[in-house]
Amino acid sequence: GQQVMQIPQYQHVQEGEDFTTYCNSSTTLSNIQWYKQRPGGHPVFLIQLVKSGEVKKQKRLTFQFGEAKKNSSLHITATQTTDVGTYFCANAGGTSYGKLTFGQGTILTVHP
Amino acid sequence: NAGVTQTPKFQVLKTGQSMTLQCAQDMNHEYMSWYRQDPGMGLRLIHYSVGAGITDQGEVPNGYNVSRSTTEDFPLRLLSAAPSQTSVYFCASLRTEGGEQYFGPGTRLTVT
Numbered sequence: 380g381q382q383v384m385q386i387p388q389y390q391h392v393q394e395g396e397d398f399t400t401y402c403n404s405s406t407t408l409s410n411i412q413w414y415k416q417r418p419g420g421h422p423v424f425l426i427q428l429v430k431s432g433e434v435k436k437q438k439r440l441t442f443q444f445g446e447a448k449k450n451s452s453l454h455i456t457a458t459q460t461t462d463v464g465t466y467f468c469a470n471a472g473g474t475s476y477g478k479l480t481f482g483q484g485t486i487l488t489v490h491p
Numbered sequence: 492n493a494g495v496t497q498t499p500k501f502q503v504l505k506t507g508q509s510m511t512l513q514c515a516q517d518m519n520h521e522y523m524s525w526y527r528q529d530p531g532m533g534l535r536l537i538h539y540s541v542g543a544g545i546t547d548q549g550e551v552p553n554g555y556n557v558s559r560s561t562t563e564d565f566p567l568r569l570l571s572a573a574p575s576q577t578s579v580y581f582c583a584s585l586r587t588e589g590g591e592q593y594f595g596p597g598t599r600l601t602v603t
Contacts, residue, residue, distance in 0.1 A: 423594070
């Protein structure tokens with residue numbers, strides 16, 4: 380997959396505040412996936428985006444894929460303590476979804 | 492379904508020792524992958540397989556061997572452990588439709 384840069388590396392929020400993490404690439408991406416990893420756990424698939432300008436929602440989570448397919452974002456509205464963890468974006472290279480290239484991840488801490 | 496299972500959960504090796512990390516899945520997925528996770532570096536692909544008898548290198552393959560004799564199993568072999576291989580290792584299998592990767596619980600390896 381293509382190299383993806385993810386920012387910020389860390390984010391500390393108060394419960395109820397919103398949170399956004401961004402994923403950027405210098406080249407056009409065929410797809411972007413998002414994963415969540417709880418502390419001490421394993422990555423869990425959240426969603427995949429493949430279309431230019433695509434927006435998908437899962438309850439309080441909103442995922443966007445840029446019009447140029449070079450960036451993506453994950454936005455969480457009104458964070459809860461259960462949102463704590465590391466959020467990764469990843470790109471599956473070419474036609475092989477088995478080859479994921481991950482961003483560095485954003486570690487989210489939520490203070491009650 | 493047990494999903495993706497990995498053994499052992501923890502392992503301590505001395506430099507120069509060899510060992511095999513086991514990975515099995517019962518979802519009849521064709522694609523399987525091995526990743527290592529190091530702080531601040533996300534997950535990096537070591538090796539992957541698109542089916543029994545077919546393997547290929549990922550981003551960081553040096554020092555590791557894999558084989559895929561059955562659809563279910565994808566062991567990762569460390570030939571001569573080095574301190575730089577201290578990491579958390581995740582095995583994943585892929586549901587080709589939708590691109591979702593299912594991760595195992597991980598093996599935490601320390602090489603002294």
